[in-house]
Amino acid sequence: MNAKASKTHVTCIEPAYYEAITEAIRKEAVQILKDETVVGVVGYLPGRRKGTASPALVTTAEEAGKLIFSPACVNNLSVYLTKAKKGVLKKGKVGIVAKGCDMRALAGLITESQLQREELFIIGVVCPGVYGFGAERTGTLTEANIARKCRECSVHLPDGADVAAGTHTELADLTPEEAEEMARIEAMPQAERWAFWKEHFSRCIRCMACRQVCPFCYCEQCLCDKNRPQAVESSPRPAGNMAWHLVRAMHLAGRCGGCAECERVCPMDIPLNLLNRRMAKELKELYDFEAGLNPVEKGPLNQYKEDDDQSFIK
Amino acid sequence: MHAETKQHDFEPKIVAFVCTWCTYAGADLAGTSRMQYPSNVRVLKFPCTGRIDPVFILRAFQKGADGVLVSGCHPGDCHYMAGNFHARRRFAAFRALLSFVGVDLNRLQFSWVSAAEGGKWVDVVTELTERVRTMGPMPEFKELEHEEQWSTFAGASADKVLNSPELKEAYDSIG
Numbered sequence: 001m002n003a004k005a006s007k008t009h010v011t012c013i014e015p016a017y018y019e020a021i022t023e024a025i026r027k028e029a030v031q032i033l034k035d036e037t038v039v040g041v042v043g044y045l046p047g048r049r050k051g052t053a054s055p056a057l058v059t060t061a062e063e064a065g066k067l068i069f070s071p072a073c074v075n076n077l078s079v080y081l082t083k084a085k086k087g088v089l090k091k092g093k094v095g096i097v098a099k100g101c102d103m104r105a106l107a108g109l110i111t112e113s114q115l116q117r118e119e120l121f122i123i124g125v126v127c128p129g130v131y132g133f134g135a136e137r138t139g140t141l142t143e144a145n146i147a148r149k150c151r152e153c154s155v156h157l158p159d160g161a162d163v164a165a166g167t168h169t170e171l172a173d174l175t176p177e178e179a180e181e182m183a184r185i186e187a188m189p190q191a192e193r194w195a196f197w198k199e200h201f202s203r204c205i206r207c208m209a210c211r212q213v214c215p216f217c218y219c220e221q222c223l224c225d226k227n228r229p230q231a232v233e234s235s236p237r238p239a240g241n242m243a244w245h246l247v248r249a250m251h252l253a254g255r256c257g258g259c260a261e262c263e264r265v266c267p268m269d270i271p272l273n274l275l276n277r278r279m280a281k282e283l284k285e286l287y288d289f290e291a292g293l294n295p296v297e298k299g300p301l302n303q304y305k306e307d308d309d310q311s312f313i314k
Numbered sequence: 315m316h317a318e319t320k321q322h323d324f325e326p327k328i329v330a331f332v333c334t335w336c337t338y339a340g341a342d343l344a345g346t347s348r349m350q351y352p353s354n355v356r357v358l359k360f361p362c363t364g365r366i367d368p369v370f371i372l373r374a375f376q377k378g379a380d381g382v383l384v385s386g387c388h389p390g391d392c393h394y395m396a397g398n399f400h401a402r403r404r405f406a407a408f409r410a411l412l413s414f415v416g417v418d419l420n421r422l423q424f425s426w427v428s429a430a431e432g433g434k435w436v437d438v439v440t441e442l443t444e445r446v447r448t449m450g451p452m453p454e455f456k457e458l459e460h461e462e463q464w465s466t467f468a469g470a471s472a473d474k475v476l477n478s479p480e481l482k483e484a485y486d487s488i489g
Binding site: 186188190247283304305306308 | 458
C-alpha cells in the first residue's frame, strides 16, 4: 500500500506490534462476550509448542483473555463458520478474528448467502503478515519467513470490520514472488506449461486437505465424491488428479479470496494458489471483478452482461 | 451423387456438446437438407449450454476426444432466457484455465448455431475437424489416463526410490 510509495524497506516486523494486536483483540473479545453481544468468539489460542497458534472457539470472558495474535496465526478462521463449527451460528451472533485475506472469504460467504452479516462480529486485524509454510517459526517475522501471499498483500487494512485491532504500519516492500512465478509460467511454451503442472499434480495424494480447509468448498456433497456418474476419478492417479485440480480451480473462480490456505495445507507442496491467482486475474481482466472485503450482490460467474466478450465464440 | 470420400491417415474424434433448442435443431436441419459434413463429430444433446459443465469437456478429452465443440443458441435466443450468457462467462474463464495448464485451445471450439443455420453447423464442424486433423491426436489427457502415480519415478530414479536405505531398513525389520 503506502509502503510502495514511500519505499521504506522494512525487513522485520517487531513482536511488540503483534502484542499490541493481541491486547486489542483480547479487550474487544472480553467486552463483547461480557455484554453478550456474541455467544462466542472464533480466534487463536497459543499452540502447545512455542511459535504456534491454534484456532479456537472461546465462549467465556476468561478464555477470551487468553486469545493471541502472532505471525503463527496462519489459519483462515472463516472455514469454521461454514463447516466444523456450523452449529455455533444457530445459537446467536458470533465474533471472529479475521485478517484481511480472511475477511475476503467472509465477504464471499456473505455474498453467497452462507453467512449473514448481522450474525457476525468481525474483529479485523491490521495484519502485517504471517509465517510462511515450513518457514522458521521462532523469533520475528522477516523477509525470510513471511508467507508468499503476504509479500503482495493488498488487504492490509480490514475495512468493513466491526472493530480493527492494531494500528496501521508500513508494509515491507517485498518482491512479489507469486506474481513473478505466475508470469514465468505464462511465458512458458504450451508444452512446458503442461509438463510443469503434470509434474506437480502427479504428486497429489488426493488427501483433499485443500478442499477441507477452503472456506468456499462448503458443498454438502462434493462433485468429486460422486460416482454415479463419476465426474472425477477418486483414486490418486494422474488423470483424476489433473481433473480434480482443474475442477477445484474452476469452482473457485470468481469466489476465491486468495487466503492461500489450500497451498499451505498441501502436504505435497503443490502451488495451488497460482491456479487461484490466475483465475482471479482472468476475471479481473474480463469482468473487472476483484474479491473484496465487502459483500457484493453476485459473483462474476453468477451474472452476465449482454455485451460480454465473445471473441472466442464463432 | 455421393461425394468422393477421401482416405485420411488420421480420423480425429470430435465431441460436440450442443443445446437441444438451437444447435441440435441446426444439425438436424443440416441432415435433413442432405448437407455433407465430416462424420467425425459425435453429437451430445443438452437442454442448454448453461447445462454444460466444464468437467464434461475434461471428461471428453480424458476419454479420447481429440477436439471438443460446444455450441448453443445465439445470445438473446436462449430458450431459458440467460443460459448461454452464463455459459459464455464460464467458458471464457475455463479457456483461461486450460490455457494456463498447457492445453492447446485450438482443440476447443465454441460457437452459436441457431436452428436455421444448418450451413453454419457444417462450416463449424468441418473447420474444427480439419484443424484437429492437421494437429494430430491429442496425447496429453489420454497419457494421463494410462499413467500410474509412481510413473514419475520411472527409469533411472526408480532404483533410488525403491532401494533407499530407509526402505531397506523397513523391509529388513519385517524379518
